[in-house]
Amino acid sequence: MPNHTRLLTRAISFASALVLVVGIIVAALLALPYRWDWKPVWEYRRLLADGWLATLGISAIALPLSCVLGLLFALARRSAFLPLRYFSRIYVELTRGAPLLVQIYLYFYVFANALHVHGRYVVGPLILAAFTGAYISEIIRAGIEGIGKSQLETARAIGLTTRQTYRFVIFPQAIRQILPALAGQFVSLVKDSSLLSVIAVAELANAASNVNSNTLKPFESYLPLALGYLVITLPISLWTQSLEQRAKFDT
Structure with missing residues (x-):
């Protein structure tokens, strides 16, 4: 065809x-x-737009940072230095085992206050990155450990250093395996940003909740919320799918 x-x-x-x-x-x-009436909600269009931009900005900061943290913790889990390996493992297990809502409260009201960092729009993306990074580290680690030992032995036999082995042997193959899981985690990060409303971050979910409180129009208030998230998450999903297809083609 x-x-x-x-x-x-x-x-x-x-x-x-x-x-x-x-x-x-x-x-x-x-x-x-239900009697639909969009006029009251339309008056709050600026509030919803500002909330969407805040969600987009938070996600744009947290997403690449979570990837960096995930990679670092994944490599730390494979380190020969035991304290670093155990620290990474403890961090990942604690982060994955505790609800994000609890971590937001702890990071913002305890750790951020102790460090005299009070900017909600600074701490919020960092919290999301730290939380998502723990999950990404496990995804990356699983991808790395999925590479056959025979390939690693072959890389050593031809004289590749550890850095060259990761760059030319491990990472290209691991990326192909982990892209679908990473896409799901990226989408979850965007949706998890809604929990930052508990520390008064005026993101999209917070804006939709305020609009609903002021207009008493739940469907008209929350349908833009769903649409706003789709506008962010669908391109992420399509982008990762294109990368996955390209990786298969390169193979």
């Missing part, structure tokens, strides 16, 4: 599925015994 025909078939299939999903959602909403 020619490439253009294959692309056209995929586009038509995707459009059909999208229309079906949107149609089901719209039909379900219209079937509700």
